[in-house]
Amino acid sequence: MTGPRAARASGEVRALTWTIFAFIAAMALHVDRLPVWCTLAVLALAGWRLLVALGRLRMVPGPIRLALGAALLLAVIAQFSTISGLSAGTALLACMGALKLTETDNRRDHYIVTGVSLFLVVAACLDRQGLPRIPLYVGVVWLQCAALAIAGSPAAGVGAREAWRLAGRTLLLALPIALVSFLLFPRVQGQIWALPGSGAAVTGLSNEMSPGAISELSESYEPAFRVRFLDATPPAQALYWRGPVLHNFDGYTWRRDARSFQLPPKLGNPSQPYRHRVMLEPHQRNWWFALDLPSASPSPKVYLNSDFQLLSAEPVTQPISYEVVSFARPDFTGPLPPSSRRQSLQLPAGRNLRSLEFARRMRASSGDDAAFVRAALAHFGSGAFSYTLTPPRLDLDSVDDFLFNTRAGFCGHFASAFVTLMRAGGLPSRVVTGYQGGEWNPIGSYYLVRQADAHAWAEVWMDGRGWVRIDPTGVVAPERLSRGSFATLPDAVSRTNRMLREIGWLAEARFAWDSLNTWWKDGVLDFDLRAQMALLSRLGVNEPRVAMLGWLLAGSLLVWLAWIALRFSREAAANRGDTLSRAYRRLCRRLAGAGLARLPHEGPLDYSRRIAVARPDLAERVVPLLSAYAQLRFGARQDERLFKAFIDGSRGITLE
Numbered sequence: 328m329t330g331p332r333a334a335r336a337s338g339e340v341r342a343l344t345w346t347i348f349a350f351i352a353a354m355a356l357h358v359d360r361l362p363v364w365c366t367l368a369v370l371a372l373a374g375w376r377l378l379v380a381l382g383r384l385r386m387v388p389g390p391i392r393l394a395l396g397a398a399l400l401l402a403v404i405a406q407f408s409t410i411s412g413l414s415a416g417t418a419l420l421a422c423m424g425a426l427k428l429t430e431t432d433n434r435r436d437h438y439i440v441t442g443v444s445l446f447l448v449v450a451a452c453l454d455r456q457g458l459p460r461i462p463l464y465v466g467v468v469w470l471q472c473a474a475l476a477i478a479g480s481p482a483a484g485v486g487a488r489e490a491w492r493l494a495g496r497t498l499l500l501a502l503p504i505a506l507v508s509f510l511l512f513p514r515v516q517g518q519i520w521a522l523p524g525s526g527a528a529v530t531g532l533s534n535e536m537s538p539g540a541i542s543e544l545s546e547s548y549e550p551a552f553r554v555r556f557l558d559a560t561p562p563a564q565a566l567y568w569r570g571p572v573l574h575n576f577d578g579y580t581w582r583r584d585a586r587s588f589q590l591p592p593k594l595g596n597p598s599q600p601y602r603h604r605v606m607l608e609p610h611q612r613n614w615w616f617a618l619d620l621p622s623a624s625p626s627p628k629v630y631l632n633s634d635f636q637l638l639s640a641e642p643v644t645q646p647i648s649y650e651v652v653s654f655a656r657p658d659f660t661g662p663l664p665p666s667s668r669r670q671s672l673q674l675p676a677g678r679n680l681r682s683l684e685f686a687r688r689m690r691a692s693s694g695d696d697a698a699f700v701r702a703a704l705a706h707f708g709s710g711a712f713s714y715t716l717t718p719p720r721l722d723l724d725s726v727d728d729f730l731f732n733t734r735a736g737f738c739g740h741f742a743s744a745f746v747t748l749m750r751a752g753g754l755p756s757r758v759v760t761g762y763q764g765g766e767w768n769p770i771g772s773y774y775l776v777r778q779a780d781a782h783a784w785a786e787v788w789m790d791g792r793g794w795v796r797i798d799p800t801g802v803v804a805p806e807r808l809s810r811g812s813f814a815t816l817p818d819a820v821s822r823t824n825r826m827l828r829e830i831g832w833l834a835e836a837r838f839a840w841d842s843l844n845t846w847w848k849d850g851v852l853d854f855d856l857r858a859q860m861a862l863l864s865r866l867g868v869n870e871p872r873v874a875m876l877g878w879l880l881a882g883s884l885l886v887w888l889a890w891i892a893l894r895f896s897r898e899a900a901a902n903r904g905d906t907l908s909r910a911y912r913r914l915c916r917r918l919a920g921a922g923l924a925r926l927p928h929e930g931p932l933d934y935s936r937r938i939a940v941a942r943p944d945l946a947e948r949v950v951p952l953l954s955a956y957a958q959l960r961f962g963a964r965q966d967e968r969l970f971k972a973f974i975d976g977s978r979g980i981t982l983e
Contacts, residue, residue: 340380342478345490346437347373347428349474352467353444354421356451356460362406365418368399372425379429387429396426417450437478441471458847469494504887511880514856532570532612532760532781535582536739538721538729547778551762552616553606553845555773557650561601563764564808565655567619567784567796568776570761572634574670578678579725581743581758584670598655606648606849613639616761616776618653619796625649633667634757648853656796663755663788671755671788679726679747686751696754696789700797703748707741707802710734714804738763738807741799742783755788759796763808770835771842906974911956914977918949931957952976 354361354369372395378384387395399422400410407415424443431440448467451460472494473487552568573581601618615629615637624631626649629639637651663671674683689706693699711734718736721728726747729740742758749756763782765774784798801808850858859876868875915925923941925934935953939946955973959966 342437342474343380343431344377345474345477346431346440347377349467349471350424350428350440350444350447352470353447353451354424356448356463356467357417357421357454360414360454361418361421364402365406365421368402369421369425373428376428376431392426392429395429396423399423399426413450413454417447417454420446420450434478438475441475441478444471456852458844469498472497500891504884507883507887508880509854510862511859511876511883513876513880514859532610534571534585535580536573536743536758536760536783537580538718538725538736538740538743549778550608550841551610551776551778551780552608553768553771553773553775554618554765555604555606555771557602557604559599559601561599561618561655565618566764566774567782568616568762568765569619569621569635569637569759570614570616571759572636572786573758573760574673576673576675576743576747578675579721579723600652600654602650602652604648604650604849606646606845606853607643608646609644611642611644613642615639615643615647615649617651619759619761620654620656622652622654625651634759646848646852648849662790663793668755668788671757672750672753674747674750679724681724682726682730682744682747683751685730686748689748690752693752696787699752699754700749700787703745704797704799704802707745707799712736712741712803714800714807738800739783741803742785745785745797745799749785749787757786759784759786763798768838768842768845770838771845773845775841907956907959907970910974910977911960914952914956914980917980921945931960948976948980952980 351370351373354366358366375384375387379386400419403410403415403419403422406418409415410419420443424440424447427436427440427443431437445468448464448471452464469491473490476490476493554568571583574584575582600622603618605616607615615625617625617637620635621631621637624637626639628641629637629649631637686703689702690699693702713735714737715735716737718740719733721733726744729736729744746756746758760781760783762776762780763784764780765776767773768775782800784796784800786794786796789795798808863875863879911931918925918938921942923938923945929937931953935946935950938949938953952973955969955976959970959973
């Protein structure tokens with residue numbers, strides 16, 4: 328096959344190749360999420376269609392396509408037990424798009440397959456919105472637009488460079504309205520990307536604490552959350568981030584009481600308030616963290632219980648951001664309820680007997696509660712205790728073993744032993760877990776709290792003051808509270824992470840990258856109705872409302888459409904060409920009406936030769952006109968008489 332038919336066939340193969348690769352690129356965004364069989368099926372179907380286009384195989388018959396479609400549908404149902412939801416829907420979309428490839432035979436089919444691949448990109452955006460993936464999404468969309476440009480005119484032979492340029496230009500023209508729509512499109516309260524998370528497990532605190540449990544987190548460099556203070560900033564020693572509060576003790580393990588749903592006690596004489604914004608990473612648990620002590624819940628879906636712990640209705644499966652106000656150490660009004668007192672004095676019978684006896688003697692020699700607390704802390708400070716991430720294993724009477732034998736431990740050991748002593752001496756107390764400290768990011772002006780900052784401390788109830796925080800770790804290793812866990816135990820950090828912290832330019836690069844990621848999460852992914860209203864206020868709109876967003880969006884859209892129309896009208900006027908070009912296009916249109924359309928790659932002389940072969944009856948009238956145009960357009964000299972003859976001839980010619 329030669330000539331125009333061969334050129335068209337080659338163009339169709341080329342268009343199909345671009346469509347296939349654009350589809351595979353979109354599917355590759357999900358390759359680590361899709362089942363292996365799904366990826367293999369998509370690649371097999373795409374490869375089959377490509378071999379068909381190259382003449383190596385035959386098209387898949389219709390009945391076989393129907394059977395393949397049913398089999399793939401059943402496979403998705405068997406894998407996910409449903410066809411709804413992001414994961415199952417993405418797998419089904421990828422399979423059906425690949426199946427559509429096997430029957431792709433015209434321009435409309437190319438458009439459908441490319442449309443499916445665009446939806447796959449949308450699914451990837453809903454699944455993961457991390458900043459490093461944005462260039463991947465942009466690149467795949469650019470490829471898909473280029474594939475559309477090539478598929479739109481397979482016979483035109485649009486070059487790859489021209490297709491990339493046209494696609495890039497189109498995306499740039501669409502960028503302004505995309506940005507305006509993102510900023511002004513009215514949305515309901517919450518994140519625009521809110522979808523159920525994948526449920527993947529993430530290292531973090533739990534509902535219980537055994538000796539050494541928190542020390543396992545000290546080797547994790549993963550971020551737990553970031554905090555930006557909006558007004559005053561507390562000193563580093565006061566950075567206690569409250570998490571699960573543990574009441575129940577069996578002699579070895581502390582556990583949270585799931586029945587703690589009483590209202591928190593009232594705060595009296597609150598001290599300095601600290602308003603801060605927390606950007607929490609997913610941890611698959613139901614608690615939110617805040618600076619100790621939060622004054623109120625930051626969300627209607629979050630409950631502030633009697634332990635001043637923030638408990639959400641659902642696990643945190645995606646990054647969330649919230650504002651909360653905390654007080655450094657306020658006084659509590661009113662007595663401790665009897666039920667809470669009993670709970671905060673509970674100790675297991677027959678366990679840690681040496682510690683209980685030691686606490687009773689210490690209590691007997693102390694004048695009051697404050698003196699008892701000072702005596703216990705003095706024992707930790709002068710009893711040859713050491714702070715370590717690798718303490719010896721303790722027996723079932725863990726407090727006895729720690730206080731009188733090993734004397735080496737992590738924050739959990741000290742908090743557990745201290746609370747046991749307090750309870751044995753009749754002073755209500757409890758273990759609080761959470762995080763302490765954080766790494767200051769000078770570029771982003773926020774604290775980065777990592778899993779390695781996990782910490783445990785104690786709270787004791789003192790009449791007239793309420794719950795008072797006591798951190799026995801600070802007596803043994805005060806640098807842990809002022810300098811953080813990394814500075815206290817540098818060997819707990821991997822060599823790579825130590826380099827990132829200690830080498831100047833690497834540390835600055837790490838800060839810059841984390842700041843950029845934080846801006847992306849806080850300023851883009853968490854851009855909600857509250858942020859929109861704040862934007863309108865900064866633009867000078869008094870008392871902004873949702874309706875104002877709609878009017879601004881509509882006005883921006885009209886301005887953008889008017890600008891696009893003006894731009895294209897100017898380009899169209901510039902492309903109309905001179906009188907000679909207009910006359911030539913008019914002649915070509917008339918020839919196309921007679922069934923002799925000019926191919927995009929044909930010049931006037933080749934065009935005239937093809938017409939002479941296809942329609943000898945027109946050769947006498949048409950060939951001289953096309954030859955004249957070639958002479959006028961590409962000749963070295965201009966002939967006024969030839970110019971006038973061509974113009975008149977192109978106007979007066981009639982064809983059947």
